[in-house]
Amino acid sequence: DAKTTQPTSMDCAEGRAANLPCNHSTISGNEYVYWYRQIHSQGPQYIIHGLKNNETNEMASLIITEDRKSSTLILPHATLRDTAVYYCIPNFGNEKLTFGTGTRLTIIP
């Protein structure tokens, strides 16, 4: 699986959009980009995944650059409950996930 680079930590004001970047420049052509988050003292939670096209669901939007070397997860209206560690995970869809250290997102009231 490709290696990723994510900011160690980010802050975002409540109600604003949170944009979390991820660099995955070594991603293979058939690797998906998955995003999971882990709220304190809980197991990770799936957010979204995509291959080439931008994706949106009820939780977030995923923007993947055309060269697929980076992506951005967007939480459109952040709430305090979105405070968590966010992991960007390239994966072939085999569900054997390789987590990095992620981005610790703090939503500020």
Added chain:
Amino acid sequence: ETGVTQSPTHLIKTRGQQVTLRCSSQSGHNTVSWYQQALGQGPQFIFQYYREEENGRGNFPPRFSGLQFPNYSSELNVNALELDDSALYLCASSLGAAGNNEQFFGPGTRLTVL
């Protein structure tokens, strides 16, 4: 809540002992994966079971073993415990039939080895 449960919540063992951790997957999920999460780190993949057979293993020694049962439950066994085995152990279940599925994680078992 994901419907994936794990037991026990916390466990304290001493070095050299053996431990069994349990996971109950969501009904209908025939794939279960186990992860180890050390403090301050992301989860690390231990192994995966699909329809009761091991289906891939991470960089963990053979003293980490598992079982998956037909009733959607599974076990992680660790023999000859070492201090570095202290961690949060997570199980995750998924449909697994065609891959590329969302994984549903349990809350984890925190193991402390003294």
